[in-house]
Amino acid sequence: MENPKRCIHEDLLRDLPDCLLFDIFWRLPMTDVVRTSVLSKRWRNFWTTAPFLNFDNRAMLLGDGSKLQNFVNQALSCWNGDRVLKFRFHSYHEIASSMYSDVDLWVNFAQRNGVEELHLHVLCITKRAWPGFDGKEVYRVPPCLYSYSSLKELSLQSCNLEISGNVQWNKLESLKINAYTAAPAVINQILSGTPQLKVFHLTYVDKVLDSVPFGLGHFLQIWLSHALSQILQSIQHAENIALSDCCTEVVGALKMNCVHSAFLNVKSLELRCCFDDYKQVVGVLAMFPRLEKLIIRDKKEEGLQDDTEPLKFEANIPESFLLQLRTIEVTWSERYDIFPLIEILLKYASKLEKIVFQLYEIKSPAPSNSLSLVSQKLKGMQRSSTNCTINITQLRI
Structure with missing residues (x-):
C-alpha cells in the first residue's frame, strides 16, 4: 500500500x-x-x-x-x-x-x-x-x-x-x-x-594596501585615484553605486583630478569601509547630491573603541549635502568610530525618514550593555528631520 x-x-x-x-x-x-x-x-x-x-x-x-x-x-x-x-x-x-x-x-x-x-x-x-x-x-x-x-x-x-x-x-x-x-x-x-x-559596482583590488610596504601602498593609491578619475565621467548615468574601502580612500585625489565630481543620477550608494577620516567620507557623500538611500557596511577590521563620549566633527558642508536622503542602513561591528559620521548624517539629512542600525554583538572588553549605550547615543543626536525613526537591532556573528 x-x-x-x-x-x-x-x-x-x-x-x-x-x-x-x-x-x-x-x-x-x-x-x-x-x-x-x-x-x-x-x-x-x-x-x-x-x-x-x-x-x-x-x-x-x-x-x-x-x-x-x-x-x-x-x-x-x-x-x-x-x-x-x-x-x-x-x-x-x-x-x-x-x-x-x-x-x-x-x-x-x-x-x-x-x-x-x-x-x-x-x-x-x-x-x-x-x-x-x-x-x-x-x-x-x-x-x-x-x-x-x-x-x-x-x-x-x-x-x-x-x-x-x-x-x-x-x-x-x-x-x-x-x-x-x-x-x-x-x-x-x-x-x-x-x-x-543602471547598476555599476567596481572593485579594483581586494584589501591590498594594508598588506604591502608603504611605498607600494602609496603608489597603488595614486594609481587608483588616477584610474577612478578617468572613468568617473563614464559612470555618471548609473543610479546605484557601491564603493569599497580602496575607492573611498582615494576619493579626495579623485575629486581634485576630475572636474565632473558630482553623480547627479545616483539614488543609492553603498560604502564598505572604515571611517577613520570623516572629512574624506563627507567628501564622498558630497559627490552624490541626489542620494536617497545610503548603505554603510563595516569592513570588520580588528580594533575596538569603547569610548562613547560625544564626538564632534566640523567640515565645510555644501548646500546640496544630503538634501534628498530618505533612508540610511548601517551594519557595524565592534567599534564606535562611526558615530561622528552618523552625527553628521542626522544633522544635515533634513528629509530623512528612517535609519536602520544593525550592530554586531560586542564582545569583552566592551561594555556588556553596548546595545543600550548605542541606542542612547543615537537617540540623543540632533536630527534635522522631525519624521526620522531609528531602528536598532543586534546581530550575532
Whole structure:
C-alpha cells in the first residue's frame, strides 16, 4: 500500500508551477538540484530543463577541482532545456589555471542558450602571492562575451578584462566587476558599450594596501585615484553605486583630478569601509547630491573603541549635502568610530525618514550593555528631520 504522506508530499510538489520550482533551484547549489531526480518519476529529468543553473561550490565538492570540473561538464551534457536564463559559476576555493578552458566552454554554453544573467567568480591559486604578481594566471573573460548583446545582468569577480574590439552589451542593466587588473581605458570601453546600465559596482583590488610596504601602498593609491578619475565621467548615468574601502580612500585625489565630481543620477550608494577620516567620507557623500538611500557596511577590521563620549566633527558642508536622503542602513561591528559620521548624517539629512542600525554583538572588553549605550547615543543626536525613526537591532556573528 502506498504511503499516504508520500502521496500528499508528491501532490504538493506536483501542484507548484514550474517557474516557482526553477526559482527554488536557482537558490540551491546544483548538486542539490540534481538530487531532486530521486523524488519521483516526474522529477527524474525535471532538473535537466531548468533555465537557472547555479554551480556554486561553497556547498559542493570542496577542495577537489577535478571533481568540480567533471560535475559541471556532466551536468551541462545532461541539460536539454529551451534556454539558460541565469548561469552562475562561483569558485570559493582556488582552482588551477588548467580549468580555465572548461570555464570558457561553460560561458559559451550559457551564451548559446540565451543567458541573460551571468555570474563568474574564478578564484586563482596565485591570489596569495601578491609580491611580483602580474595577473597572468588570472582567468581572462573570453572575447566572445563582449559581443553578446542579450545580457541584462553581469557579475565578474577575480577576472581579468582585456578587450580587442567593441563591447556590445546593449541590454545590460547591472554590471559588477571585481578585477585584479582593469585598465581605465578598458572600463571606459565597457561603459561606452552599456547604454542601458543602471547598476555599476567596481572593485579594483581586494584589501591590498594594508598588506604591502608603504611605498607600494602609496603608489597603488595614486594609481587608483588616477584610474577612478578617468572613468568617473563614464559612470555618471548609473543610479546605484557601491564603493569599497580602496575607492573611498582615494576619493579626495579623485575629486581634485576630475572636474565632473558630482553623480547627479545616483539614488543609492553603498560604502564598505572604515571611517577613520570623516572629512574624506563627507567628501564622498558630497559627490552624490541626489542620494536617497545610503548603505554603510563595516569592513570588520580588528580594533575596538569603547569610548562613547560625544564626538564632534566640523567640515565645510555644501548646500546640496544630503538634501534628498530618505533612508540610511548601517551594519557595524565592534567599534564606535562611526558615530561622528552618523552625527553628521542626522544633522544635515533634513528629509530623512528612517535609519536602520544593525550592530554586531560586542564582545569583552566592551561594555556588556553596548546595545543600550548605542541606542542612547543615537537617540540623543540632533536630527534635522522631525519624521526620522531609528531602528536598532543586534546581530550575532
